[in-house]
Amino acid sequence: MVNTQPEFSREQPKELIDTFRGVHCYLPTPFDSNLQIDTKGMNHNVSLLAQNGLNNLSFVVTGGLGELFALDLEEHQAVVKAAVKGAAGKYKIIAGIRGGYKFALTMARNAEKSGADAILIFSPPGGPQTIEGQERYFKDIANSVNIGVFVYPRGTQKNYWPTLIQRLVTQPNILGFKDGTGGISFGRSLGSLVRDRLIWTARGETHALQALTAGAQAYATAFGSLIPRACIEFWKYGLKGNIKGMKKILSKRIQPLEKIRHLLPFPDAPPGFGVAGIKTALEALGRAGGPVRPPKLQVEKKSLIAEIAVEYGEQL
Amino acid sequence: MDMNSRRNFIKNTGLAVGSLAVLGTVGCKKQNRTMAELIKACRGVHNFLTTPFKSNGNLDSEGFYKNVNFHADRHSKNMSIVVSCNLGELFSLDLEEHQALAQAAVSGAQGKMPVIQGIAGGYKLSLQMARNAEAAGVDALMLFAPPHGSSTAKGILEYMYQVTTSVRMGVFVNMVHGHQSQPVAEYWAKVIEELSELPNVIGFQDSSGGTQVGHSLGSLIPDDFLWIARGEKHATQALPMGARAYTAAVACLVPKACYDFWEYGISGKIDKMQKVLQTQIDPMSAVRSLRPGYSAAGIKVALETMGRAGGPTRPPMGQVLAEDRPRISEIARQYAEI
Numbered sequence: 257m258v259n260t261q262p263e264f265s266r267e268q269p270k271e272l273i274d275t276f277r278g279v280h281c282y283l284p285t286p287f288d289s290n291l292q293i294d295t296k297g298m299n300h301n302v303s304l305l306a307q308n309g310l311n312n313l314s315f316v317v318t319g320g321l322g323e324l325f326a327l328d329l330e331e332h333q334a335v336v337k338a339a340v341k342g343a344a345g346k347y348k349i350i351a352g353i354r355g356g357y358k359f360a361l362t363m364a365r366n367a368e369k370s371g372a373d374a375i376l377i378f379s380p381p382g383g384p385q386t387i388e389g390q391e392r393y394f395k396d397i398a399n400s401v402n403i404g405v406f407v408y409p410r411g412t413q414k415n416y417w418p419t420l421i422q423r424l425v426t427q428p429n430i431l432g433f434k435d436g437t438g439g440i441s442f443g444r445s446l447g448s449l450v451r452d453r454l455i456w457t458a459r460g461e462t463h464a465l466q467a468l469t470a471g472a473q474a475y476a477t478a479f480g481s482l483i484p485r486a487c488i489e490f491w492k493y494g495l496k497g498n499i500k501g502m503k504k505i506l507s508k509r510i511q512p513l514e515k516i517r518h519l520l521p522f523p524d525a526p527p528g529f530g531v532a533g534i535k536t537a538l539e540a541l542g543r544a545g546g547p548v549r550p551p552k553l554q555v556e557k558k559s560l561i562a563e564i565a566v567e568y569g570e571q572l
Numbered sequence: 573m574d575m576n577s578r579r580n581f582i583k584n585t586g587l588a589v590g591s592l593a594v595l596g597t598v599g600c601k602k603q604n605r606t607m608a609e610l611i612k613a614c615r616g617v618h619n620f621l622t623t624p625f626k627s628n629g630n631l632d633s634e635g636f637y638k639n640v641n642f643h644a645d646r647h648s649k650n651m652s653i654v655v656s657c658n659l660g661e662l663f664s665l666d667l668e669e670h671q672a673l674a675q676a677a678v679s680g681a682q683g684k685m686p687v688i689q690g691i692a693g694g695y696k697l698s699l700q701m702a703r704n705a706e707a708a709g710v711d712a713l714m715l716f717a718p719p720h721g722s723s724t725a726k727g728i729l730e731y732m733y734q735v736t737t738s739v740r741m742g743v744f745v746n747m748v749h750g751h752q753s754q755p756v757a758e759y760w761a762k763v764i765e766e767l768s769e770l771p772n773v774i775g776f777q778d779s780s781g782g783t784q785v786g787h788s789l790g791s792l793i794p795d796d797f798l799w800i801a802r803g804e805k806h807a808t809q810a811l812p813m814g815a816r817a818y819t820a821a822v823a824c825l826v827p828k829a830c831y832d833f834w835e836y837g838i839s840g841k842i843d844k845m846q847k848v849l850q851t852q853i854d855p856m857s858a859v860r861s862l863r864p865g866y867s868a869a870g871i872k873v874a875l876e877t878m879g880r881a882g883g884p885t886r887p888p889m890g891q892v893l894a895e896d897r898p899r900i901s902e903i904a905r906q907y908a909e910i
Binding site for chain 1: 658661662663664665666669692693694695696697700718719724726727728730731733734864865867885886887888889890891
């Protein structure tokens with residue numbers, strides 16, 4: 257169904273994956289007060305981060321934190337373009353891709369046209385799904401572009417993760433996966449594959465605490481836009497197996513800021529529901545944030561979040 | 573409708589009153605039905621149709637038109653046509669395909685059956701799909717919960733409110749997320765109860781598998797709000813308790829049996845429901861369960877056997893293996909109604 261032939265060879269990924277090792281800094285998508293995307297704001301936010309000469313940092317735009325699920329195709333493309341422009345070639349841009357088959361294929365091609373260095377394909381919606389069906393979905397989308405691909409699978413079938421990842425690795429431009437298992441046994445079981453061929457990306461600091469010392473080469477964080485240096489130090493300690501160093505950074509610099517994601521005053525707010533908190537913190541630091549789109553909820557304790565952001569956010 | 577309650581709803585969601593004032597006066601655009609008449613028209617079997625694709629994976633809208641027309645010409649009594657929901661691979665369609673399906677369904681139904689269309693995909697996409705469906709002449713939307721599971725009841729309420737108030741047509745609320753989250757009855761009872769105050773929200777598809785959400789709606793059930801059971805197993809409980817419609821995946825193959833099952837259900841004749849289920853519906857449903865992943869693909873092969881449009885499924889839905897096709901065809905020939 258998909259005709260584009262990627263130019264990736266089996267030898268290329270090793271060099272390419274090195275460039276994506278490090279902190280995967282997830283960025284929110286700024287909206288204006290009418291809930292329209294604020295591309296100037298996105299450009300500004302990325303530019304500021306890109307001016308700091310930090311290493312081992314990639315930006316993930318239009319991911320879960322970037323309200324990917326609330327964007328249409330045109331908005332998605334505009335946000336990716338703004339981020340690419342803001343990064344000015346200094347940092348890798350990974351664009352989140354979602355939706356059903358046709359929608360995701362279009363998003364992937366648009367991301368490539370907009371200059372993204374890689375895409376992160378979220379698990380397809382709907383169901384019931386088979387591992388074979390997911391394999392086709394991820395491979396067809398990966399095969400439709402000539403840039404790097406990370407996958408973010410989700411499934412509960414027996415042997416889901418090992419079966420799917422072993423099959424996907426035959427697609428040359430699939431460079432890694434975001435680990436949704438929350439553990440380390442699966443990543444560890446991949447052995448040399450996660451050293452030489454795939455980037456195992458831990459999901460958040462808690463997971464990274466275990467996974468970076470067990471073979472993961474990258475980790476996804478929601479706080480990279482606010483405290484990029486702390487996140488990079490945390491990652492470096494992780495790669496060296498220095499858990500004490502990781503814990504120190506975590507408790508002194510990351511966890512105090514983490515509070516902004518859990519201040520929503522709704523009893524049924526699930527843990528981690530805090531896109532609005534990050535946006536409010538960015539605004540407190542003079543950057544673009546704005547409201548969130550439904551079904552995400554707006555922050556009601558803005559002043560408290562602003563205080564935390566000003567106290568713990570890093571100056572760029 | 574209790575205006576104090578409606579005001580509370582508006583206050584709770586922090587949204588404008590103006591749009592509700594407009595909605596309060598609308599009738600259903602198509603055939604100038606009122607919402608009450610539309611609720612009545614949607615009682616019965618909700619015939620969830622698969623979306624036919626050609627061998628190259630492209631949409632077969634002509635085939636879909638013929639599949640819908642098949643029912644309009646034969647058994648349309650108490651049947652609603654449900655287009656592009658989970659079984660119809662809603663999550664694999666782009667906006668143009670979604671609208672083409674709506675047009676084909678409305679045309680094929682010839683005004684004899686209400687057409688309901690699935691809407692999903694997040695804030696901006698759902699708003700666009702809803703407007704397109706309305707423009708195509710669809711009678712009601714089946715609005716799925718927003719994708720990416722970690723939503724609060726308040727967030728879902730606001731999302732559904734905004735999509736619902738963007739159109740003037742009927743809306744059914746679907747408790748299923750785009751990411752298969754398991755619905756929580758308490759959480760959904762609150763959302764649906766609040767949404768039921770909007771004039772064009774006319775019912776809900778109950779994916780809880782139980783009867784708690786239906787019961788929580790009190791006197792709105794059964795006549796003023798349509799409680800739709802999900803599948804035959806749930807319908808066996810819910811139809812005798814006040815649900816007045818149910819979703820059927822094999823109504824495209826055994827429409828009369830599904831109608832009988834429904835009619836027995838609303839009359840409380842459980843023994844007769846069970847008999848139809850065991851002798852006609854379950855044997856036909858076997859095409860969906862020969863292997864995991866056949867839920868849509870098995871039906872498509874059965875439809876092809878019966879001379880109707882089917883075709884392949886799109887990833888990540890499963891395909892029928894060549895070795896299983898003869899068995900599915902055999903089942904279709906034995907049990908499908910001609």
